[in-house]
Amino acid sequence: MAILQIREVSKSYGRIQALNKVSIEVPEGSVFGILGPNGSGKTTLLSIILDVLAADSGSYNWFGEGSSPDIRKKIGSLLETPNFYHYLSAVNNLKITHEISGRGDAGPAIDSVLKQVKLFERRNTKFSTYSLGMKQRLAIAAALLGGPKVLVLDEPTNGLDPVGIIEIRQLITALRNQGHTIIIASHLLDEVEKICTHVAILKKGVLVTTGNVDEVLIDEDAVELSAADNSRLFELLREFAGIKNLSKENAFVYATFQKGGVNLEEVNRFCFNNGIILNHLLLKKQKLETRFFELTADVHENPL
């Protein structure tokens, strides 16, 4: 079932068209990445589906029911870092956040969300003593108050150090395992590839492609090889059938094949039978970084 259906949503800011007829379907239980470079319209799209901003045209539909205050309660969001009080603890900040949202006494929910984001041990220390990663986790805890089914997160790892990034990514995966659907905007291909099940790629407000991460981001197998004489190896591999692309970089020769289209034993035997003994042979799933950059690069940059 689609938890969110976006149909032909467009939005302009004056002369800048931020979104151009974007249609996306978010399946229930997915971690859905909205992927695109800065300025591609990700925040605009999230603002629209959260009712923070009105679209010029098009529509969207949550849980197959349109949008209403009741439905909004099933959605937790983190669009920009909320203003927490520096001199208050995590617990007291969440109490205030909850009161502001007008949902009454948060009660045990606060302990529960603090446990979810692994801040329970630090619940009574001042916000000002938290690392950036902890602050971001507290923001996610705030989004989790009220028990939403869906979380919408805009670039949740921005500005964090590597440890903070890993913690947020683990948290997102854990939340998914608990049954949440998570929509996350990111400009990092690597991030989407690591934590998302589905992706939509935006380029200057236009949807380039959408689908399963496996289908959209990975469509070839890369094989890394080396031998005593890599130049000879390179020349020999030119004759091996099925190679889409062959290159020589540093200590390795790289050959790419259609996904599932390579048999390492055959490669090995072919080299051996032609007098080359491999000292390295490794199959790698190829992330389509090059294709991502092609998809999102400015082919025709219009000078203003």
Ligand code: ADP
């Ligand atoms: P992203 O989140 O992918 O970086 P945004 O949705 O923030 O992209 O922005 C999309 C485009 O809309 C950009 O060209 C940006 O400069 C422009 N834009 C965003 N917000 C505004 C605004 N409030 N006023 C004018 N232009 C805006």
Ligand code: MG
């Ligand atoms: Mg943004």
